[in-house]
Amino acid sequence: MSTSLRQDAGPMPVTPLRASNDTKPPKRITKVCCVGAGYVGGPTSAVMAIKNPQIQVTVVDYDAKRIAAWQSDNLPIFEPGLLGVVKPARDGIPNNRAPNLFFSTDVDRCIAEAELILLSVNTPTKMLGQGAGHASELCYLESAVRKIGEVAESSKIIVEKSTVPCRAAETLRDVLRATGKPGVDFEILSNPEFLAEGTAIQNLLEPDRVLIGSLNTPQGLEAARALAAIYTSWVDAERIITINLYSSELAKLAANALLAQRISSINALSAMCEAVGADIDEVSFAVGLDKRIGSRMLKASVGFGGSCFRKDILSLAYIAESLHLFEVAEYWRSVININEYQKDRFTRRIVRCLFNSLSNKSLAILGFAYKKNTGDTRETAAITVINNLLAEGANVRVYDPQVKESQIRRDLEGSSASPHLVRDKLTVWSSTYEACAGADAVVILTEWDEFSNKSAAAAAAGDHVQDARNGARTEEEAANGPMSWKRVSQIMRKPMYVFDGRNVVDPAPLEALGFRVESVGKSRSGS
Numbered sequence: 001m002s003t004s005l006r007q008d009a010g011p012m013p014v015t016p017l018r019a020s021n022d023t024k025p026p027k028r029i030t031k032v033c034c035v036g037a038g039y040v041g042g043p044t045s046a047v048m049a050i051k052n053p054q055i056q057v058t059v060v061d062y063d064a065k066r067i068a069a070w071q072s073d074n075l076p077i078f079e080p081g082l083l084g085v086v087k088p089a090r091d092g093i094p095n096n097r098a099p100n101l102f103f104s105t106d107v108d109r110c111i112a113e114a115e116l117i118l119l120s121v122n123t124p125t126k127m128l129g130q131g132a133g134h135a136s137e138l139c140y141l142e143s144a145v146r147k148i149g150e151v152a153e154s155s156k157i158i159v160e161k162s163t164v165p166c167r168a169a170e171t172l173r174d175v176l177r178a179t180g181k182p183g184v185d186f187e188i189l190s191n192p193e194f195l196a197e198g199t200a201i202q203n204l205l206e207p208d209r210v211l212i213g214s215l216n217t218p219q220g221l222e223a224a225r226a227l228a229a230i231y232t233s234w235v236d237a238e239r240i241i242t243i244n245l246y247s248s249e250l251a252k253l254a255a256n257a258l259l260a261q262r263i264s265s266i267n268a269l270s271a272m273c274e275a276v277g278a279d280i281d282e283v284s285f286a287v288g289l290d291k292r293i294g295s296r297m298l299k300a301s302v303g304f305g306g307s308c309f310r311k312d313i314l315s316l317a318y319i320a321e322s323l324h325l326f327e328v329a330e331y332w333r334s335v336i337n338i339n340e341y342q343k344d345r346f347t348r349r350i351v352r353c354l355f356n357s358l359s360n361k362s363l364a365i366l367g368f369a370y371k372k373n374t375g376d377t378r379e380t381a382a383i384t385v386i387n388n389l390l391a392e393g394a395n396v397r398v399y400d401p402q403v404k405e406s407q408i409r410r411d412l413e414g415s416s417a418s419p420h421l422v423r424d425k426l427t428v429w430s431s432t433y434e435a436c437a438g439a440d441a442v443v444i445l446t447e448w449d450e451f452s453n454k455s456a457a458a459a460a461a462g463d464h465v466q467d468a469r470n471g472a473r474t475e476e477e478a479a480n481g482p483m484s485w486k487r488v489s490q491i492m493r494k495p496m497y498v499f500d501g502r503n504v505v506d507p508a509p510l511e512a513l514g515f516r517v518e519s520v521g522k523s524r525s526g527s
């Protein structure tokens with residue numbers, strides 16, 4: 001087998017690209033194929049294409065429905081600004097698809113034609129066999145790489161964009177060694193993605209950094225330079241960091257673990273605040289002024305969700321355990337334990353306030369997505385909280401501006417110990433007012449702007465409350481509301497409660513309307 005894959009992953013200095021000694025120009029890539037048309041593959045490829053008109057970027061996926069949606073005006077994911085990069089207005093013709101961006105189900109052909117392949121397939125937590133519930137499932141990645149080995153007739157740079165366990169590149173290299181054709185070389189790079197949903201386009205256009213990990217060999221470094229050259233079309237060279245392949249893989253897991261750890265830390269403190277009469281927003285503000293701590297990702301909540309924090313921490317802990325670093329594994333798992341505790345604590349507070357019984361009570365749930373400005377519900381705290389409330393006998397009335405009823409039912413029925421409760425006691429509504437009609441309590445689970453009674457500036461002061469538009473409302477939002485809490489107060493059963501799992505409402509004006517407001521990390525008596 002002449003497939004040449006180099007293994008020198010020795011220490012490499014961390015260098016911004018500019019410091020490279022290589023003076024010859026990097027290889028110019030003209031065809032990129034992105035495997036996986038999901039939350040990462042779609043937006044990343046669209047931004048890459050719009051910033052590199054000379055490069056043909058094709059996103060491939062076996063999911064024909066998803067590809068068809070990318071080709072339509074009805075994109076498969078909701079993300080502010082996404083349509084603008086997929087279908088930029090050009091030459092006075094608005095809404096024309098970027099001429100160098102393609103979506104296709106012809107995986108073999110697109111892989112064969114590409115010089116550089118981005119792997120953006122899902123890497124969920126393994127559900128079966130060894131490591132089930134902990135390790136990352138790499139079967140999608142493996143199958144994509146097998147396909148590359150089978151169909152590639154020319155050498156390729158293969159880029160791990162998916163989040164992977166450290167040393168996953170070695171596995172990919174093994175697969176390629178076994179499946180690749182003689183004379184075809186593969187160079188594997190790690191280029192993890194750091195975008196957050198809801199702000200993906202902004203994050204892609206102005207990344208804090210672009211991380212490129214490669215082997216410390218001439219071929220590895222050359223491949224890294226070729227990938228970096230694509231990014232330099234819109235990212236300052238100082239922000240493009242080239243490091244060792246395995247450091248890059250681990251840095252992605254570490255970044256997510258550290259971000260989630262901050263949220264669990266502040267949520268753990270929120271429990272103390274409720275007990276001692278302190279205010280978590282004030283504590284968070286006070287500690288965040290210390291430059292060494294910083295203010296971001298310190299917003300107390302009902303608990304973090306999303307497809308990645310939990311799975312990436314589980315993966316990190318599993319790796320630590322495999323290395324017999326049991327205390328390290330336990331440390332990271334505690335971040336998840338606090339998150340589960342926070343969701344349960346929030347439900348228990350609701351039950352306690354509503355006189356220890358939810359039987360014959362109706363609760364309006366505002367928000368189902370795991371954060372605002374996305375329709376994504378993966379690992380959303382709403383799933384746990386709503387299932388808990390249903391188990392307590394409550395009637396649950398849900399409204400989310402972006403999540404479809406079918407998705408809500410699928411998520412809840414698929415995770416509930418008693419799916420019949422979801423069928424019998426859950427209703428989904430298309431407006432706040434319909435959801436709140438006759439309800440005993442409003443439970444805010446997602447920080448959508450329309451639920452807030454704060455000014456845009458006050459809302460923007462919080463980190464994850466700040467949106468891509470810096471708190472400005474679109475014309476549509478301005479026309480439709482923010483919601484009128486006064487109107488809500490007129491249609492609810494008394495006494496009326498608001499349980500604010502996101503601290504997006506200012507309690508005082510609501511209390512003036514007769515609501516009893518319970519916010520995360522604040523006690524009513526302490527306010």
Ligand SMILES: NC(=O)C1=CN([C@@H]2O[C@H](COP(=O)(O)OP(=O)(O)OC[C@H]3O[C@@H](n4cnc5c(N)ncnc54)[C@H](O)[C@@H]3O)[C@@H](O)[C@H]2O)C=CC1
Nearest residue numbers: 036037038039040061062063121122123140144162163193
């Ligand atoms: N969702 C997010 O905000 C972020 C996700 N990531 C990471 O990026 C990776 C992808 O995440 P998402 O885009 O959210 O996943 P996703 O589930 O939205 O998309 C993955 C896509 O890959 C396709 N796919 C799987 N195997 C394939 C194959 N062999 N050939 C062709 N297509 C295949 C699936 O059909 C699916 O459409 C994961 O590793 C994730 O941890 C990283 C940063 C942010």
Ligand SMILES: O=C(O)[C@H]1O[C@H](OP(=O)(O)OP(=O)(O)OC[C@H]2O[C@@H](n3ccc(=O)[nH]c3=O)[C@H](O)[C@@H]2O)[C@H](O)[C@@H](O)[C@@H]1O
Nearest residue numbers: 193194195196197297298299301304305306308370371464
């Ligand atoms: O690997 C990934 O998938 C991505 O995971 C997160 O992005 P994302 O999950 O989309 O969104 P975040 O803004 O990080 O929020 C995650 C969860 O934490 C919650 N959160 C966030 C911030 C905060 O201060 N408090 C808080 O409860 C959010 O509401 C949400 O439920 C990271 O922020 C991204 O850098 C990373 O690329």
